[in-house]
Amino acid sequence: MSSFRVTGGLKLKGEITPQGAKNEALQILCAVLLTSETVTIHKIPNIRDVNKLIELLADMGVQTDKIGPESFSFNASKVDLSYLDSEKFLKKASTLRGSVMLLGPLLARFGQGKISKPGGDKIGRRRLDTHFVGFQKLGAKFHYDHQQEIYNIDGHQLKGTYMLLEEASVTGTANIIMAASMAQGKTTIYNAACEPYIQQLCEMLNRMGAKINGVGSNLLHIEGVKELKGTEHTLLPDMIEIGSFIGLAAMTQSEITIKNAKVDRLGLIPETFKRLGIKLEIRGDDIFIPSQKHYEIETFIDGSILTVADAIWPGFTPDLLSIVLVTAIQAKGTVLVHQKMFESRLFFVDKLIDMGAQIILCDPHRATVIGLDRKYPLKGIRMTSPDIRAGVSLLIAALSAKGSSIIDNVEQIDRGYQYIDQRLNALGADIVRLD
Template sequence: MGTFKIEGGVQLKGEITPQGAKNEALQVLCTVLLTPEKVTITNIPDIIDVNKLITLLKNLGVKIEKLGHGAYTFQADEVNLAYLESEAFKEEGKSLRGSIMIVGPLLARFGKGYIPKPGGDKIGRRRLDTHFEGFINLGAKFRYNKEDYFYGVEADRLKGTYMLLDEASVTGTANIIMAAVLAEGKTTIYNAACEPYLQQLCKMLNSMGAKITGVGSNLVEIEGVEKLGGCEHRILPDMIEIGSWIGLAAMTRSEITIKNVSWDNLGIIPSTFRKLGITLERRGDDIYIPAHADGYEIQNYIDGSILTIADAPWPGFTPDLLSIVLVVATQARGSVLIHQKMFESRLFFVDRLIDMGAKIILCDPHRATVIGHDFKSQLKGIMMSSPDIRAGISLVIAALSAKGVSTIQNIDQIDRGYERIDERLRALGAKITRES
């Protein structure tokens, strides 16, 4: 396990380009299993979680060729289904939550899909019911081995149907759509997730020959087809990384330009940061953030009551950025209530911020009140550990703004979602080193 050593209190400056979107990559990489033809995907982020999925696909027999940085071709014309029942797969599959999304494509094309209970961030319960209930609605038989925590679905041929999802699960919606594109007849999914990365998945599938309508809404219709072909697809920039860089600029009072952000796919992310008093300027497809020499002030509601920032399914505010908003608020003028509705363990990292001197009241597992310092009192560098990807980057931002030296352990968690983060931060002038 590596560590980051960070000397804080340094003002940064320059340009940074966001990586390809992790959450989109985990979805679209699984589509290659739906066709025997060649699929080319570009702007794939070079991060642990995505590389694990690429390795898993390779072990399944997918032919993979690297064309350059972030660019690959995939061809699944000789898939080794026997690997799904091997001990190696049981170990490999459970280390990555995104591995659940190979089940839909495998079930649709080969009539069976298996997966061990997947891992991922320790941010509370993340149930898989939506995925498997969707497959069962399409006609699959479900089985679960409690001793091995091993899930399986099988079907001779999936059949389209109407379904109302019990939650707008992003990965659940993606998995069901990938299963339904090769099903017989029409599938209607109501209460479907509709975020930009899911829209990208649907656009990619349509370019392969699928017939999906309602893309971008919560009512998606899929007319099943006999087969899909190859395609070329480019992954969007990562909106979570973009939000992270906005928070970094504000906390370090730095002048930073974030390049090629795909503004039209950011939803309410820019306006949410503006509510914290952060100045953002649109310059073409870039975000320019000036140095906030006088700090930034949190807006209250029009009746004067305290601002609440809460997560919600898209087009609401993404839960992956709540930890960034929380750490940014520690140096704002004013107070804010952070309400993490979707996961019950994601706010527990605030004890590290409190140790650094932040004024935070953890009301319960879902809510925290932050009273900003207005830069009149700096956070102080400490030794801490990264509990998950998003909390990890929040601690990095806190350390970069803090007085003194901070050490962050368990940085593999950060590397799971952020590509070469220490190198890219050093290019902005940050004093951050990686140690083994």
């Protein structure tokens, strides 16, 4: 297990380029199974979850070639379906939540799929019902082995149908889209997720020969095709990294320019941080955050306390609520952070309280932050990263604190942020990795 030793209180300065989007990468990598032709992907982040999925694809017989620092080519013409029966596959897949999105392509192209219960963050229940109900409506038949916790799925007779999703699950929508792309007939998906990452997946599949209409909306129409071809695809910059860097700049009074941010695909993210009082300038496709000693949280028009809550796209992404919460610690004013989707994602605030933050955890879903307005610095402590987003939030807190902090279990941070210690040290941070 690795740790970070973080020396706080340093102001950072310079330019930083966000990595390719992790959540998009997991979808796009699974989609390479849909064709026997070569698929080339650029801006793939070098992070644990993505690397583990690439390894899993290679184990399945997909030819993977690194053709550049952030570029890979994939050819799935010789997939070994017998590998799905191996204990090695089931064990590897169970450690990576994104592995569930292998099912859609496997069912579409090969008519069968198998997977154990996938893992991932310990941030509360994350149901697979949307994925599985969608497959069932397309005609897939399920058998669940309770003893081994393995799902066996037969998808040899997938047929297009109408479905209204119970929840606008991003990974569920992606999985169903991939399965429906080669199903017989027309599929209509209502209440589909429509995040930029889903739009990217649909646009990629259309370049491969799929027939998907309604991209960018929550109503998708998919006409199944018999085969898909190869393509080339570039991932969007990671919007969660971009939001994290905005919060980091504010908390540490740093002057940072975020390069090539694809501002037009960020939705409410810039505006939400502006409501916390953070000044930022859009310069073409870059975001400039000046050094600010003070930033004041807005209130609602009637003077009531600002609430920042997560919502399905185009609402505010739940992955940035942890960053909003930590950024508000040194603001002037009060904000209620309402995490609706996951019931365990706010439990890391006890570490922030130990550092000196004024936070009231109202319940598993809501926390009220009373900003310190720089009157009291946070103090360095030893803490453990429980999940990806909380881990980066603790790192931001440590970088702004007085003294030295130790963050344990930084493998969680590595799952979502590539070379984060090296990249921030290049801006003037003092982060030492301890193995």
